[in-house]
Amino acid sequence: MTTMAEETATEAPRPVAASAIRRHELAAFLRHRREHITPEQVGLPRGRRRRTPGLRREEVAQLAAVGVTWYTWLEQARDIQVSVQVLDALARTLMLDPSERSHLFQLAGAVDPTPATTCPSVTPAMRAVLEQLEPYPACLQNSRYDILAHNRTYGLLLCDLEAVPPEDRNCLILSYTHEEWQSSIVHLEEVQRLMAARFRAAMAGHLAEPAWKMLLKRLRAESPRFCEAWDRHEVVSHRSKRKEFLNRHVGRVVVDHTDLWLSPEVGPRMVTYVPADEESRERLEKLHEIALAGARGTARPAPTGR
Numbered sequence: 001m002t003t004m005a006e007e008t009a010t011e012a013p014r015p016v017a018a019s020a021i022r023r024h025e026l027a028a029f030l031r032h033r034r035e036h037i038t039p040e041q042v043g044l045p046r047g048r049r050r051r052t053p054g055l056r057r058e059e060v061a062q063l064a065a066v067g068v069t070w071y072t073w074l075e076q077a078r079d080i081q082v083s084v085q086v087l088d089a090l091a092r093t094l095m096l097d098p099s100e101r102s103h104l105f106q107l108a109g110a111v112d113p114t115p116a117t118t119c120p121s122v123t124p125a126m127r128a129v130l131e132q133l134e135p136y137p138a139c140l141q142n143s144r145y146d147i148l149a150h151n152r153t154y155g156l157l158l159c160d161l162e163a164v165p166p167e168d169r170n171c172l173i174l175s176y177t178h179e180e181w182q183s184s185i186v187h188l189e190e191v192q193r194l195m196a197a198r199f200r201a202a203m204a205g206h207l208a209e210p211a212w213k214m215l216l217k218r219l220r221a222e223s224p225r226f227c228e229a230w231d232r233h234e235v236v237s238h239r240s241k242r243k244e245f246l247n248r249h250v251g252r253v254v255v256d257h258t259d260l261w262l263s264p265e266v267g268p269r270m271v272t273y274v275p276a277d278e279e280s281r282e283r284l285e286k287l288h289e290i291a292l293a294g295a296r297g298t299a300r301p302a303p304t305g306r
Helices: 003-009 020-035 055-066 068-076 082-094 097-108 124-134 152-157 169-178 179-183 188-203 212-220 223-231 278-296
Strands: 138-141 147-148 241-247 250-259 268-276
Touching: 020 068, 020 097, 020 241, 055 068, 055 082, 082 097, 124 138, 124 268, 152 241, 169 179, 169 188, 169 212, 169 223, 188 212, 188 223, 212 223, 212 241, 250 278, 268 278
Parallel strands: none
Antiparallel strands: 138 147, 138 268, 241 250, 250 268
């Protein structure tokens, strides 16, 4: 017969806290990446006495502009705070690809403040679906309105999206700051107000995340009209609705907008525009032909009227 003390002594140890596990995974990940980058890859001389595989800790610290002691603690899984600016510097120093960069931020318990130009969720299969929806315009967006991928018709619907820098391919930014995008939207003021209200509703679950705060700060700095809409504190949920566009190539197009959610939560989605009438269908087919001609390097037809 065992006593209560003996039973307590034989209990399994408590599981390690999730944060400690993440710190050790982060430390191992950083060491592995550091050891697999040669000095030549980052413009450093190898020297004759180098015994460390890859880069030394002090070299990584120097290249990332952080303290050697601090970086050493990071590789030792010490419980220290890591800013997103430092994580960004380490990602660039260690030459991380988009998937590795995302992994780094996840292990550090932080959110990457830089809108991704590529997204691991945008699979070849999803790109194939976007292409198969042609001539209907379609794109993949996240909950911040970043445009992650799009088909050719969508790429010419509101502006020449390929001419827009990847970091600016965000529907909110384009709707409030891009003249051609704005001129293509019929009932622009209503669309802007509803987008600001949907953004406020979505941001409620991401208030502390740097990427969301940076997007909000940029919108408030660059668009007085956004500030007016934001300060109304309106909130609406996503819903399908009819939209009208005035395309510079084919004229007025009326479409039904539908969000196809890619997860149980309101987040990544496929946005589709289906023509609401025969005339719009014909004009979208023509716009698709123009997009294909542009992709082949041939001349595009002159813009048409309304």
